[in-house]
Amino acid sequence: MLAAAAGSFCKEVSVLWGATPFWERKPSTQWTDEEIHQLTTRSPWARETNLDFEAAEGGHLEVPGSGSPYDGRGATTPRPAGVLKKAPVIVRWESAEPIRMAMVSTLPKGFEDRYAIGVSNIPPEAMNAGRRGQDGTPQTLETMLRDLEAAATLEAPGKEPAGAGIVRRIPGAESTYVFGFAKEFLQFTAQDREALFTLRTPHVSVKAKFNLKEMIYRGKLAL
DSSP states (O other), X not given: OHHHHHHHHHHHHHHHSOSSOHHHHSOGGGOOHHHHHHHHHSBTTEEEEEEEEEOOTTOEEOOTTOOXXXXXXXXXXXXXXXXXXXXXXXEEETTSHHHHHHHTXXXXXXXXXXXXXXXXXXXXXXXXXXXXXXXXXXXXXXXXXXXXXXXXXXXXXXXXXXXXXXXXEXXXXXXXXEEEEETTTOOOOTXXXXXXXXXXXXXXXXXXXXXXXXXEETTEEOO
């Protein structure tokens, strides 16, 4: 029954993404740079959305080409603290096989047996480790990661939401944070229709919905 459901999903994906998506037509070694960019930024496994955030006090905002309310040229622009802003980010299912093959990289240690959801292109001001916590003490990277871990959820209709058990900032890509959700607490099947990732803290908010019927690779649900 599961194989039949996956086959039905593959047919739906073909309708949504063309006669046959390139990731089904060609081995990953033949994917072009343009195709890899599409797969990792705008595909069933990657969603373009907006991050709402509050700039750190006295900070400057730098967002490349994001349009209104920014200047659209990526210039560094001073903004008053406490004002909510938006920045374009990519929310991506990092643990999915086609994403791993496209990026030719491994997940950080500790993400074994977890769904990994990454949020990339985050402006540094949105995750300012020097921000003070609610008790007035300076916030460190360690405490910030703990706050993010407690504020992230992954869920599917009819199932209990799962919280992130681990959060890491990617070395060499400080604008990317990856959230890990234990598969034992939230098991997706081909019968599930969608998954929703949500991150909401007092300073940062983003959400992305993934259509599971599109996330089929080589006849299997790829998460």
